[in-house]
Amino acid sequence: MAERVRVREIGDDEGRRLLRIVRRGAGSVVTWRQAQMVLLSTEGLPVAKVAEVTFTSGDRVRDAVHSCNADGFESLHPKYGGGRPKMFTLPERREIKKIAKSRPVEHGLPGQHDPPLHQLAKQAHRRRAPAQRRRPGQRRMIR
The missing domain is CATH 1.10.10 (Arc Repressor Mutant, subunit A)
Known part of the structure; x- marks a missing residue:
């Protein structure tokens, strides 16, 4: 035993x-x-x-x-992990936020007050800023 x-x-x-x-x-x-x-x-x-x-x-x-x-x-004491890695670097976040807060006409989009998120993501992709695929994440980043 x-x-x-x-x-x-x-x-x-x-x-x-x-x-x-x-x-x-x-x-x-x-x-x-x-x-x-x-x-x-x-x-x-x-x-x-x-x-x-x-x-x-x-x-x-x-x-x-x-x-x-x-x-x-x-x-x-518990040893927790670091969590999920960030999807965007700080410069990429700034670029996406700049695109989202600008006027749609500046990016060749129809003159809408609040363009759909898929159009913002497409525009961010054209400017070589990575576009996040999940819409809640895009909304969170714009704020």
């Missing part, structure tokens, strides 16, 4: 810090839940009981304990 998963020896300062995170619940929910799992594990509860108390799986509890043993308190 495999050895029980336990958190490394935690000092008084670290214990107080864990208690503060769990009691106050300030900040991220992810941090709070992982701190709760680590705190329960330091009290000697088995993985199955910690999983039951925190409404999660035993695998998640084991991962939290192992990462806390390896990285310390840095493992409690």
Whole structure:
């Protein structure tokens, strides 16, 4: 049988810090839940009981304990990715906005007050500014 998963020896300062995170619940929910799992594990509860108390799986509890043993308190804080990359650079955005805010007659379009977005996109493409295909994105950029 495999050895029980336990958190490394935690000092008084670290214990107080864990208690503060769990009691106050300030900040991220992810941090709070992982701190709760680590705190329960330091009290000697088995993985199955910690999983039951925190409404999660035993695998998640084991991962939290192992990462806390390896990285310390840095493992409690979530590491989010950077998100989706930007579709346009700042100069491209300025060019598209300039086209959108100008008069349609200046671009050879019929004299309309508010030209359709597909015509603005076509005009931006002619000027070598990349045109975004999704209309909500075009409207957001014009603002």
